[in-house]
Amino acid sequence: xxxxxxxxxxxxxxxxxxxxxxxxxxxxxxxxxxxxxxxxxxxxxxxxxxxxxxxxxxxxxxxxxxxxxxxxxxxxxxxxxxxxxxxxxxxxxxxxxxxxxxxxxxxxxxxxxxxxxxxxxxxxxxxxxxxxxxxxxxxxxxxxxxxxxxxxxxxxxxxxxxxxxxxxxxxxxxxxxxxxxxxxxxxxxxxxxxxxxxxxxxxxxxxxxxxxxxxxxxxxxxxxxxxxxxxxxxxxxxxxxxxxxxxxxxxxxxxxxxxxxxxxxxxxxxxxxxxxxxxxxxxxxxxxxxxxxxxxxxxxxxxxxxxxxxxxxxxxxxxxxxxxxxxxxxxxxxxxxxxxxxxxxxxxxxxxxxxxxxx
Numbered sequence: 444x445x446x447x448x449x450x451x452x453x454x455x456x457x458x459x460x461x462x463x464x465x466x467x468x469x470x471x472x473x474x475x476x477x478x479x480x481x482x483x484x485x486x487x488x489x490x491x492x493x494x495x496x497x498x499x500x501x502x503x504x505x506x507x508x509x510x511x512x513x514x515x516x517x518x519x520x521x522x523x524x525x526x527x528x529x530x531x532x533x534x535x536x537x538x539x540x541x542x543x544x545x546x547x548x549x550x551x552x553x554x555x556x557x558x559x560x561x562x563x564x565x566x567x568x569x570x571x572x573x574x575x576x577x578x579x580x581x582x583x584x585x586x587x588x589x590x591x592x593x594x595x596x597x598x599x600x601x602x603x604x605x606x607x608x609x610x611x612x613x614x615x616x617x618x619x620x621x622x623x624x625x626x627x628x629x630x631x632x633x634x635x636x637x638x639x640x641x642x643x644x645x646x647x648x649x650x651x652x653x654x655x656x657x658x659x660x661x662x663x664x665x666x667x668x669x670x671x672x673x674x675x676x677x678x679x680x681x682x683x684x685x686x687x688x689x690x691x692x693x694x695x696x697x698x699x700x701x702x703x704x705x706x707x708x709x710x711x712x713x714x715x716x717x718x719x720x721x722x723x724x725x726x727x728x729x730x731x732x733x734x735x736x737x738x739x740x741x742x743x744x745x746x747x748x749x750x751x752x753x754x755x756x757x758x759x760x761x762x763x764x765x766x767x768x769x770x771x772x773x774x775x776x777x778x779x780x781x782x783x784x785x786x787x788x789x790x791x792x793x794x795x796x797x798x799x800x801x802x
Contacts, residue, residue, distance in 0.1 A: 566671025622652060
């Protein structure tokens with residue numbers, strides 16, 4: 444197979460990039476025996492996502508990626524570079540798709556926040572629209588559907604003890620903390636005035652909470668555009684964005700994936716999310732993904748409805764937070780303002796799942 448699409452990194456235009464103090468970074472890294480010369484290779488910012496800032500840099504003569512939180516005030520626990528470094532400095536020995544973390548800086552005086560530098564993996568991503576070069580490939584949707592499930596099952600099969608992550612996170616009470624935590628974010632993002640559907644979803648979750656399953660390593664934002672693919676073969680080369688990684692119930696990861704998994708008949712409030720091209724192109728539907736994961740993992744999914752509702756609710760709150768950032772003026776990125784008219788519909792969609800109206 445010789446497809447070749449998106450063979451060049453997706454780099455922002457120079458006038459859109461968020462500048463950093465590269466001279467100060469060079470001075471800092473030299474103190475740690477790491478060579479970095481922005482005059483020789485000027486850093487380039489990747490264009491992707493709503494969160495962390497990612498830059499292609501050159502250290503010790505090799506390409507690497509610098510990741511840091513967005514500019515401005517960050518909520519406690521968000522955009523956690525220390526957490527990501529902790530995971531990526533250990534995981535690759537048993538999960539080769541995890542890039543290695545090369546350096547972590549806890550200090551804020553260098554770039555205004557903590558940051559990490561990690562291994563660069565050359566690959567391409569697929570977002571909300573399937574590249575034209577891939578649309579004509581037979582069974583491309585089925586291939587990518589299976590690829591996602593296979594990677595997730597492989598991650599959940601990693602023994603945390605074998606990668607020195609046996610004490611990582613707080614898996615006890617994981618689901619109850621998730622419910623209470625996302626409820627708090629709902630109230631904050633809505634100025635304590637959430638829509639009726641959101642209130643009803645919270646009530647449903649609190650009444651129907653299930654016991655935590657045996658903990659595994661979690662990615663916590665597992666979706667197609669967090670996977671780098673070989674542009675010639677469509678084989679995976681890396682899984683990225685581990686700053687929310689944890690240890691907890693693996694079905695939460697599956698639920699998160701499906702919260703982005705839009706189908707053709709879903710309402711506009713879901714179509715606007717457009718994070719993965721699953722509504723067409725021959726992708727499996729959500730029910731088929733659930734069955735496939737159950738078959739390949741051997742896990743019991745009898746109580747999976749709770750996870751579906753929780754993670755769909757979580758995604759609605761995420762977009763509520765994105766809109767809140769835009770309303771508060773903490774970002775001028777117009778992408779952040781496009782979801783306002785769809786927020787109530789996102790919560791209504793989660794409620795429909797709880798009521799059994801939608802898979």
